[in-house]
Amino acid sequence: MFSVFRDLIRYNIEFTIGVVLVGVIVAFSLLSFASPVDPTAIYTTIPDMPPSAEFWFGTNSRGQDLFWQLTFAFRNTLFFGLTVAVLSRIISITVGLTAGYLGGWTDRTLMFFNDIFVAIPIFPILILFYFVLRNNLDMMKLALIMACFGWPFDARLIRSVALGLKHREFTRHAVFAGMSPARIMYEEHLPYVMPIVFSTAMANMIWSIGLEVTLAVLGFTNINVPTVGTALYWANNHSAMVVGVWWWIVIPVVLIVMTFLGLFLLAVSMNEYIDPRSRLRRMGA
């Protein structure tokens, strides 16, 4: 495992940049565990201070140190994006591979549900959940709900790949080597859909984090939980740009762009590791 990592770093510049970017953001969010302040407390320090040696990211109009505030915001947001991506990937891989490999009525049933989920509009549903659950709507529940809506397109994509793989001779060979359908799906076919899984996981994280920010800015989430979205909600609430507290908006936006870029580069270079042929090509070149 370690040597794989070392080789990727050595041969793959995208991977290295991705690791650095994501590493910086993750390290930053981990600092939240060492935070001297409570992220939910307000007016703990002088408000509206620009970035300085004392307050690296400045302070906001609610009297919070933005540096520590944002460590919590990023921890929550990353965790949220990751949860949605992982959960929805699990659903889409299971549904896609099963439908593609087993075919027949299993396929028809699964694709029927797939189409229903595609047809349901997600935004009103999320707002509906917000009104029903109100303060019970924590990050985990929101992630679960979004995961339930984030899989159908990708499942269909995975199914189309699995459908092609089903007719390949090696699949039949695997059956006669005694491999169970589950093993064939998860060991023989999964590597073929991994590039799709990784790239859609990226799109999915951008989608879920973006949606969370939108909801939060509009006030349809629990605004007391610090996330990138709620940070922007409060900034907007205090008209940060108008009163000249630009750092309250610019810093979180720069950091979130870094996150997206880093994750994107990682996903691209992971694809290469998964496909041994392109991996060899790069190392040979």
Added chain:
Amino acid sequence: MSAPPLLDVRDVSKVFTMGGVLSRKQIRAVNEVSFALSTETPEIFTIIGESGSGKTTLARMIFGSDVPTSGELKFEGRDIAARRGADRLAFMARVQPIFQNPFEAFNPLKRVDRYLASTARRFLNARTEAEMEGPMDEALHHVGLSLKEVKGRFPHELSGGQLQRTAIARALISQPSVIVADEPVSMVDASLRMAIVNLFKRLRDELGVTIIYITHDLATAYYISDRIIIMQKGHVVEMGPARPILEAPQHPYSQLLKRSVLSFDDAGRGLITRSGREEVDTSAEALVKGRLEPAEDGRLVRVG
């Protein structure tokens, strides 16, 4: 009543529907094929025929990957298509396939030895690494390879012949009673081809394995087979003891087949000519109308 035959193929047909909603086309890949293999006398049963004549389709039905459109296939008296779950697994250990294209038979993203290991684990109940590697190595030795050469290699690192030998070794691991080999030697060179064909012979004589040998190579078919069927467009045109049929084929298509075998007499003169198959009536109508009639040496020939 005597014991049921090992494999009983009765009036088996397979029809494929191809194309979209607008232009449907039916392909009769296999047409009313019947034969039986006995338990007592293991044999090498060869299927020869035109390409596209349904040999692979027939083989797929025999090892249960496809169900016939009509007719029935029984293994030891029991319907193959009806076997499910553990019962199906037990059937698979007894009837193992070898596929046509060694480049396609292994997942390009996975190491080849996992197929061998999986076979040993599932069919021999091997638990530890050592328990699995014993039979794997032995099977590989049968085909002139060793575990050392194969272990940890990806398919693209092996040549076509090496891959095919590995595939044959894999089928041998579960000690099957029937091996369905779909063009197992078309990718290997002459001396290795003879070695594999001789291996089939030994498997039959020493282990009592019946081999259904699908091939285009009349010379090796002559060399090892006990019985033979010749197929054209899904129909059996001639069937019976191998040597008399290959020495003196009676159906026009069988005769054409024998005529088309390349000879060495004019080596290097570049005199190759067309097979002249246009002169032989190869239309589907003639075949559908015909019937298999007994002829000399205990063979059946399609007439009509």
Added chain:
Amino acid sequence: MADDILTVEGLKAYYQMNYFGVEREVRAVDDVTMRVMANEIYGIAGESSSGKTSFIKVLAAAIRPPFRIVDGRVTYRFNGKPIDVAHAGEDEIAKIRWKHLSYIMQGSMSVLNPVRRVRSTFEDFAFRPMGLKRDAFWEAVEAHLARLHLEPGVLRAYPHELSGGMRQRVTIALATVCRPEFIIADEPTTALDVVVQKDVLAMIREVQQALGSSVVFVTHDMSVHANVTDRLAIVYAGRIVEEAPTRTIFTAARHPYTRHLVASLPRIGDTSPKPSLEGRPPSLAEPPAGCRFHPRCPIAVERCRREVPVLEERPGGHRVACFRADEALPAEKILNVEEPLS
């Protein structure tokens, strides 16, 4: 020479792998020198994993790491213009591919995309090089398919809906539809029945003669070589050990390996045990020193273990790499008849 269309000089191409800690070098093509003239069919025969496919991957300029050209030149001459594909850029090669140089790969499924119909593959590869109007293009394609005994219906099929032999013919059609000057074919007829095989070989021969093109034809099937090739090279462990007009190979071979190969051919009506070579094909990662055939050679002498025999020119365009090629040795000495390997 003027009518050489391809010259290969001192070609060495190895698989060099150094990944995840393990180093491995497979010398699949080791010091090969040969040429192919205009208007001839040049055959390459040899046992499995002797490097036939590797060699013609170089000829077809289809090499991918870890496969690498270590040394040597591969020069084509199309319209009098030389191009060294061993060192040419990707875009220069793209210009000659399909139109001048086409490659029928071993294992036909790899060029056909399993989730697309055959029709789209033809469109992708052949439409632009042919430079025809759409209707005329499909007409030409269908006419060409008919020559290979394929119905136009195969265009509508997915690859898995065709039989092995049909797929094989589809790839041959794909490679020959643009009527290239140089055709490289790797085991193109192994999945075909003997009737169709004969017709396909005759077709390749006809196309070759009509266009005056050259063909490099790789197969382990000696009967195919006997019937289509003009000259034949026998490859053993990455090297050419004998090269001669095809007739000479079958009637007057000098190398013990070739003599063995010719003698081991099975024929209908013959059930006598066939000679088989003892031992295994050598590993190309650690090839034997000296003559690579020496561990299996029944007439090897001390010198064979130490020195590498060079491919020496003899009269009649015959080249042999064996120290004992000039001695008159009876067949029994060379072929030890016994039960083949277990």
